[in-house]
Amino acid sequence: MNVIFLGPPGAGKGTLASRLVASTGLDHLSTGDMLREEIKNNTELGKEAKQYIDEGKLVPDTLIIDMVKQRLSHTKAGVMFDGFPRTVAQAKALDGITTIDAVINLSTTVNVVIDRIGGRRLCKQCGAVYNVSWYSKSLCEKCGGELYTRADDTEETIKKRFDVYLAETAPLIDYYRDKQLVHDIDANGDIQEKIDAISAIIESVK
Numbered sequence: 001m002n003v004i005f006l007g008p009p010g011a012g013k014g015t016l017a018s019r020l021v022a023s024t025g026l027d028h029l030s031t032g033d034m035l036r037e038e039i040k041n042n043t044e045l046g047k048e049a050k051q052y053i054d055e056g057k058l059v060p061d062t063l064i065i066d067m068v069k070q071r072l073s074h075t076k077a078g079v080m081f082d083g084f085p086r087t088v089a090q091a092k093a094l095d096g097i098t099t100i101d102a103v104i105n106l107s108t109t110v111n112v113v114i115d116r117i118g119g120r121r122l123c124k125q126c127g128a129v130y131n132v133s134w135y136s137k138s139l140c141e142k143c144g145g146e147l148y149t150r151a152d153d154t155e156e157t158i159k160k161r162f163d164v165y166l167a168e169t170a171p172l173i174d175y176y177r178d179k180q181l182v183h184d185i186d187a188n189g190d191i192q193e194k195i196d197a198i199s200a201i202i203e204s205v206k
């Protein structure tokens, strides 16, 4: 079974998905992490993706779909998609390679996102993401790398990303609502309550 996590940047998709891996048995599939890994390992796909990124262009859907397809062939129980799909075109392409059982729609407001992303710290070495609200050390617990704040995690760019997300994703949410797959979750709630609510949803569609 496959679940999609939708929500603006900073809604906590990645944190929730990674915390649900153990209890659901589903793999956490972050297309952003996968891309970084392909690039780091200098695979054919990674080299191709890097060209687009270096030119400041978006990585084309076909390339992402190929990467997702590869990854899906290695999963047993299924995956939780984080950061993909972002558009209806991508959702349709995804429907062509697998079945989606539920869509978790994390809703929040721009001010909450500003607070959350403002506290975000990334690892220089492995790209792991932390937040000062739950991780106060200055070094990565996975690899010992130094943590830093991303240059574009400013209020202005966060607002812009939020607006882009809303404009881009509204049709996507409608697309999945028509299929009766959407489950709305308030992203501002207590983390354990959110985990319990999403676990129950995943259990009910299994």
Ligand SMILES: [Zn+2]
Pocket: 123, 124, 125, 126, 127, 128, 140, 141, 142, 143, 144, 145
């Ligand atoms: Zn690290």
